[in-house]
Amino acid sequence: MTLTVVYAILFYIAAALFTIGVARKIVIYSKTPQPLKIPTTPAPITKAGVVWRMLKEVTVFESLFKSNKWIWIFGWMFHLGLFLVLARHLRFFLEPVPAVITLIQPFGKYAAFAMIAGLIGLWARRFFVDRVRYISSMSDHLMLLLLITIGISGALMTFGGVTLNTDVTSVKAFIMGLIFFDLQPLPDSTFLLIHLALVALLMIVFPISKLLHAPGVFFSPTRNQTDDVREHRHVAGWSAK
Amino acid sequence: MAEEIHVPAFREYPIIPAIVEGSMAHSKPYVAKPDHQQSVGYPGQLVDDWQNAAVKKLGELVSQSRALQVFLDSCVKCGACTDKCHYYLGTQDPLNMPVARQDLLRAVYRRYYTFAGKYFPKLVGAKDFTEEVRDQWYSYFHQCSQCRRCSVFCPYGIDTAEISMAGRDVLDAIGVGQKYSNEIIGKVHKVGNNLGLPEPALADTLEGLEEDIEDDTGVPVKVPLDVEGAEILLITPSADFFAEPHIDGLIGYAKVFHQAGISWTLSSFASEAANFSMFIGSHDNLKKVAMRIRQAALDLGVKRIVVGECGHAWRVAYSFWNTLIGPFDFLDPKYPAPQHICEVTYDLIQRGALKLDKEANDHRRITFHDSCNVARASRMGNIPGGQFIIPREIIKACANHFFDMAPETIHQNTFCCGGGGGLLTDDLMELRVKGALPRMEALAKVVNEYDVNTLVAICAICKTQFAKVLPYYKFQMDMITSLHQVVGDAIQLGTSH
Numbered sequence: 001m002t003l004t005v006v007y008a009i010l011f012y013i014a015a016a017l018f019t020i021g022v023a024r025k026i027v028i029y030s031k032t033p034q035p036l037k038i039p040t041t042p043a044p045i046t047k048a049g050v051v052w053r054m055l056k057e058v059t060v061f062e063s064l065f066k067s068n069k070w071i072w073i074f075g076w077m078f079h080l081g082l083f084l085v086l087a088r089h090l091r092f093f094l095e096p097v098p099a100v101i102t103l104i105q106p107f108g109k110y111a112a113f114a115m116i117a118g119l120i121g122l123w124a125r126r127f128f129v130d131r132v133r134y135i136s137s138m139s140d141h142l143m144l145l146l147l148i149t150i151g152i153s154g155a156l157m158t159f160g161g162v163t164l165n166t167d168v169t170s171v172k173a174f175i176m177g178l179i180f181f182d183l184q185p186l187p188d189s190t191f192l193l194i195h196l197a198l199v200a201l202l203m204i205v206f207p208i209s210k211l212l213h214a215p216g217v218f219f220s221p222t223r224n225q226t227d228d229v230r231e232h233r234h235v236a237g238w239s240a241k
Numbered sequence: 242m243a244e245e246i247h248v249p250a251f252r253e254y255p256i257i258p259a260i261v262e263g264s265m266a267h268s269k270p271y272v273a274k275p276d277h278q279q280s281v282g283y284p285g286q287l288v289d290d291w292q293n294a295a296v297k298k299l300g301e302l303v304s305q306s307r308a309l310q311v312f313l314d315s316c317v318k319c320g321a322c323t324d325k326c327h328y329y330l331g332t333q334d335p336l337n338m339p340v341a342r343q344d345l346l347r348a349v350y351r352r353y354y355t356f357a358g359k360y361f362p363k364l365v366g367a368k369d370f371t372e373e374v375r376d377q378w379y380s381y382f383h384q385c386s387q388c389r390r391c392s393v394f395c396p397y398g399i400d401t402a403e404i405s406m407a408g409r410d411v412l413d414a415i416g417v418g419q420k421y422s423n424e425i426i427g428k429v430h431k432v433g434n435n436l437g438l439p440e441p442a443l444a445d446t447l448e449g450l451e452e453d454i455e456d457d458t459g460v461p462v463k464v465p466l467d468v469e470g471a472e473i474l475l476i477t478p479s480a481d482f483f484a485e486p487h488i489d490g491l492i493g494y495a496k497v498f499h500q501a502g503i504s505w506t507l508s509s510f511a512s513e514a515a516n517f518s519m520f521i522g523s524h525d526n527l528k529k530v531a532m533r534i535r536q537a538a539l540d541l542g543v544k545r546i547v548v549g550e551c552g553h554a555w556r557v558a559y560s561f562w563n564t565l566i567g568p569f570d571f572l573d574p575k576y577p578a579p580q581h582i583c584e585v586t587y588d589l590i591q592r593g594a595l596k597l598d599k600e601a602n603d604h605r606r607i608t609f610h611d612s613c614n615v616a617r618a619s620r621m622g623n624i625p626g627g628q629f630i631i632p633r634e635i636i637k638a639c640a641n642h643f644f645d646m647a648p649e650t651i652h653q654n655t656f657c658c659g660g661g662g663g664l665l666t667d668d669l670m671e672l673r674v675k676g677a678l679p680r681m682e683a684l685a686k687v688v689n690e691y692d693v694n695t696l697v698a699i700c701a702i703c704k705t706q707f708a709k710v711l712p713y714y715k716f717q718m719d720m721i722t723s724l725h726q727v728v729g730d731a732i733q734l735g736t737s738h
Binding site for chain 1: 257259260262304305306307308310311312314315316317318319320321322323324325335338340341344355356357361363364365366389392393394395396397398399400403524559560561563564565567568577578579616617618619620623624625626628629653
């Protein structure tokens with residue numbers, strides 16, 4: 001039971017830090033003015049065009065694709081894998097489980113491999129490409145270590161055979177208990193404990209790390225501004241004074 | 242110094258060169274003298290409390306710019322930009338990789354303004370703003386031509402130009418400015434142009450130019466100055482008044498206006514399109530320099546403002562003027578404000594208002610260099626990418642032999658000439674020569690394959706830079722040509738349309 005309480009407290013803290021931290025950053029990004037128009041051109045000249053440009057950036061990583069095929073393939077594998085894995089995890093948070101979430105379970109299951117492979121590819125570049133080695137700091141390595149450990153500990157619970165399989169019904173009960181403030185016992189499984197502790201750590205470091213690129217990309221002026229400054233006068237911040 | 246520059250060899254295949262740490266650490270432009278600093282509103286020399294002053298200034302800049310907020314937080318060090326900067330490709334100095342250049346500023350920002358940097362500096366690479374860091378800033382923020390090529394390839398659109406502008410602004414604020422840019426901005430405030438060319442000298446020059454054109458063509462083409470009530474105010478880089486090949490471009494504009502029968506004028510008060518304040522990230526100077534143009538347009542009572550061939554000037558005009566010195570409700574709403582000279586010429590060609598003889602350019606086998614600020618920071622015409630189409634269509638309407646360089650080196654992917662962003666100074670010659678490498682490689686290909694003998698550009702900085710660096714790469718210096726020289730040579734003066 002002690003373990004259950006410790007993890008419950010850990011997750012409340014992590015969720016609070018994550019939510020408040022990311023929300024704070026989003027407020028800062030949206031409140032900080034962008035005094036001049038600086039879209040990287042050619043840029044869309046309509047709002048709809050900007051939505052399309054942004055959609056391509058966040059779904060198929062258009063700029064990265066133009067830039068470097070290796071980073072793109074590893075990065076996209078990781079992010080798509082993560083997206084499917086996260087979608088699969090929604091079954092732990094929703095009752096009843098929506099049909100679409102049930103439907104994607106097998107995809108989400110194997111997406112773990114894409115995710116881990118992508119991360120390993122990205123990490124390998126940090127050792128083998130001299131330019132990327134030069135720009136990598138300790139935190140860049142640790143972030144990859146963290147994500148890979150989360151991925152592997154999770155995958156082991158699914159693919160590790162009967163001995164490692166986790167009692168998912170109890171895990172769901174624990175999570176739903178957290179949501180409704182009705183604490184339920186957490187199954188005592190090593191990989192589950194590792195997995196959950198590291199996820200909590202990831203949530204805590206999210207708002208103070210480079211993971212802010214996730215909300216950040218939507219606020220990037222070079223990507224989200226319309227190229228219409230001759231037609232519509234733009235002023236903000238110091239340029240409005 | 243010029244003799245000692247080791248000109249990098251062309252790469253047979255587009256391999257990415259290995260890093261050579263510290264290879265350009267010695268490159269530093271001359272520091273601005275106290276009067277240069279003061280003429281643009283900065284302290285004359287290093288202030289006593291420079292460390293705190295710099296940190297404070299950096300915090301202010303970030304709090305005023307969404308771009309900086311997002312760019313400083315979002316980089317994941319993926320490496321996509323590492324082989325995109327011409328200065329990295331030409332020098333192999335890892336601090337010329339865009340991400341590494343950004344990190345010089347990011348490290349300081351993180352140290353003083355983020356939780357991770359305050360409490361775990363080693364972990365995230367955060368650094369105190371020491372004298373060593375200050376020197377690195379001065380060196381490497383003056384090895385960025387603010388060409389924005391990295392921003393094209395960054396998955397978050399991080400633009401190193403914004404970072405190096407902020408870095409230079411912080412350095413200026415503590416008294417460590419760059420002589421070249423600051424001296425020039427001071428001249429614009431005082432006299433109206435980068436050269437410090439006063440009204441009588443300008444009038445003289447233009448008169449001489451009119452005589453030259455008439456001697457050449459037998460037609461009295463005018464280059465008017467300070468004509469009230471003219472239809473168009475032409476704002477052009479002052480290099481167009483005297484430098485080669487710029488001046489032939491100015492002659493070209495004059496011929497276009499002459500044949501189209503449009504009244505136009507230059508202004509002695511606003512005799513400069515360039516606005517180097519952008520290079521040093523100074524908002525106040527940016528606005529102050531631009532304001533001269535609004536003033537001149539109002540004083541002369543013109544209906545349109547047209548901008549001559551200049552890359553960063555077109556960025557400032559296209560992207561910033563309406564914000565800084567607009568609204569342009571006193572101009573003719575039928576035309577975009579401002580308009581690029583290429584837009585004017587292109588429209589006239591479309592309407593059949595110019596009589597052009599392509600054969601007049603048959604001795605030229607032409608390629609076109611997209612200037613960074615035109616390509617990646619502005620537009621021409623009414624569709625995205627018009628800035629690539631319009632100049633090429635003008636060339637094709639005026640000449641029979643046109644050949645583009647490789648696709649990965651033109652349009653949005655264009656390589657900087659190596660001299661933009663306030664680096665066009667002799668004290669940075671080694672950097673300029675090395676930074677020109679990728680462009681020179683692409684040029685060599687079309688020279689070998691198609692016998693190209695003419696490199697056309699629409700930017701005063703590009704033209705000056707190429708005139709200087711082409712010989713280092715064994716090309717003829719006079720390959721570099723103004724786009725409107727090609728136009729001017731094709732125009733059949735004397736024949737009316």
